Amino acid sequence: GPATDTTAPLRFPSGFLWGAATSAYQIEGAVREGGRTPSIWDTYSHTPGRVAGGDTGDVACDHYHRYREDVALMSELGLGAYRFSVSWPRVQPTGRGPAAQRGLDFYRALADELLGAGITPLLTLYHWDLPQEVEDEGGWPARETAHRFAEYAGLVAEALGDRVEMWTTLNEPWCSAFLGYGSGVHAPGRTDPVDALRAAHHLNLGHGLAVQALRAALPDSAQVSVSLNPAAVRPRTGTPADRDAARRIDALATRVFTGPMLHGRYDADLLEDTAQLTDWAFVQDGDPALARQPLDGICVNYYTPTVVSAAPAGTEPERNDGHGGSAHSPWPGADRVAFHQPPGSRTAMGWSIDPGGLTELLLRFHRESPGTPLYVTENGACYPDAPDAEGRRFHDPERLDYLQRHLRAVHRAVAEGADVRGYFAWSLLDNFEWAWGYDKRFGLVHVDYPTQRRTPRSSAAWYARVARSGELPRE
Ligand code: PNW
Numbered sequence: 001g002p003a004t005d006t007t008a009p010l011r012f013p014s015g016f017l018w019g020a021a022t023s024a025y026q027i028e029g030a031v032r033e034g035g036r037t038p039s040i041w042d043t044y045s046h047t048p049g050r051v052a053g054g055d056t057g058d059v060a061c062d063h064y065h066r067y068r069e070d071v072a073l074m075s076e077l078g079l080g081a082y083r084f085s086v087s088w089p090r091v092q093p094t095g096r097g098p099a100a101q102r103g104l105d106f107y108r109a110l111a112d113e114l115l116g117a118g119i120t121p122l123l124t125l126y127h128w129d130l131p132q133e134v135e136d137e138g139g140w141p142a143r144e145t146a147h148r149f150a151e152y153a154g155l156v157a158e159a160l161g162d163r164v165e166m167w168t169t170l171n172e173p174w175c176s177a178f179l180g181y182g183s184g185v186h187a188p189g190r191t192d193p194v195d196a197l198r199a200a201h202h203l204n205l206g207h208g209l210a211v212q213a214l215r216a217a218l219p220d221s222a223q224v225s226v227s228l229n230p231a232a233v234r235p236r237t238g239t240p241a242d243r244d245a246a247r248r249i250d251a252l253a254t255r256v257f258t259g260p261m262l263h264g265r266y267d268a269d270l271l272e273d274t275a276q277l278t279d280w281a282f283v284q285d286g287d288p289a290l291a292r293q294p295l296d297g298i299c300v301n302y303y304t305p306t307v308v309s310a311a312p313a314g315t316e317p318e319r320n321d322g323h324g325g326s327a328h329s330p331w332p333g334a335d336r337v338a339f340h341q342p343p344g345s346r347t348a349m350g351w352s353i354d355p356g357g358l359t360e361l362l363l364r365f366h367r368e369s370p371g372t373p374l375y376v377t378e379n380g381a382c383y384p385d386a387p388d389a390e391g392r393r394f395h396d397p398e399r400l401d402y403l404q405r406h407l408r409a410v411h412r413a414v415a416e417g418a419d420v421r422g423y424f425a426w427s428l429l430d431n432f433e434w435a436w437g438y439d440k441r442f443g444l445v446h447v448d449y450p451t452q453r454r455t456p457r458s459s460a461a462w463y464a465r466v467a468r469s470g471e472l473p474r475e
Helices: 040-045 063-076 101-116 132-136 144-160 173-183 193-217 240-263 268-273 287-291 356-368 397-415 434-439 458-469
Strands: 017-021 081-085 120-126 166-171 223-228 233-235 297-301 306-310 337-340 374-378 420-426 445-448 453-456
Touching: 017 120, 017 374, 017 458, 040 132, 063 101, 063 453, 081 420, 101 120, 101 144, 120 144, 144 193, 166 173, 166 193, 166 297, 173 193, 173 223, 173 240, 193 223, 193 240, 193 287, 223 240, 223 374, 233 240, 240 268, 240 287, 240 306, 240 337, 297 356, 356 374, 356 397, 397 420, 397 458, 453 458
Parallel strands: 017 081, 017 420, 081 120, 120 166, 166 223, 223 297, 233 306, 297 374, 374 420
Antiparallel strands: 306 337, 445 453
């Protein structure tokens, strides 16, 4: 029978969403059009020394002007869903007060184009582009930002709730808090461990308040979720010391968000581990309970595992996260943890490849939040382009292999009971890869920046077949 047939293709559940993902600052360009004001990423990328090559998102993939062509491309690739984010400073330029109609018009037009092509939109409210004015008033370390975010969420919901059914509050709050305010390798580039923890808390609070604002503005049929980048943490050895290092990093990477958002609490070990830095007095009564709002989906972004060991006292904490280059740690209080690159192949980000981590994370959420549908909202790989023997320009067998192995890992989680409803490859297009600029290419589709010409790579053709058939060949 099919259960024992090892050559039959792997079938995914019916209705499974096959998609690709992008984010506003990484693809839109048009940073001064339609009344948009600068976000923290405009400021950061225009600060010399922050982004490789001095690259900025000023033009990026010019998606703001080419969205029709890009949706046509998605149709060609047989995508059933598309995950994009809304630029906050495009729709609410000062971060408070009424919406900018021209900004909303762009996303309404994009949603209409997607719906016309039969592609399900998945809208992310915050993929890191905080209005600079909100940062100037304190940014995420300030409590007020959580309220600003909820107000913005309500505005977007009022404007797009008739078109968009699937809503995500935050993308990877870990990066916003700990890379933005801890290590400083992301905007706004601040480096204070307590600010990073305050930011994490206000992101949790902002998520909870935004879910409430979305529920108030959206029809009952709307689905509301959050995208996290939980870490698949492995102790390097089974010693108690290494296992304790893994526990600490699990708390700082994952439970600092899933604690409040899924369970309405901060775990005691996290508070103890960081007690020398802060007494967490910025957490007010009722905040963790408020952060816990019923969700219709938990979205997982996954690229690489995190291998740790216990390190002697005085060891500088660090993370080989492919973003390198900061003297400041994104791990407040974890100064006795060392990070390791496991042996084996890596992508061009230096990220090791371990599909088992994805299975493990999906099964973890399946156990932790039984009954809540799961989505993989980012997974993908960065490789340089190399011509193949026949001289085709965009042949990318490594990326294809990465996607195939991770889709098998998703299928394994489904086979073990996880209710996984969709997979979004990162990314549809090559784009502005944050601190790495345009040097790092994650696209299924190659972008020639001088001409803005889009050319699907061979992985895109393969993924299109998988998306159309809903099954993964064994080959
Ligand atoms: C994610 N880390 O970024 C983002 O959601 C995307 O916008 C991005 O392009 C993609 O992954 C590839 O990098 C991350 O240092 C950036 O651990 C950094 C880390 C994780 C994710």
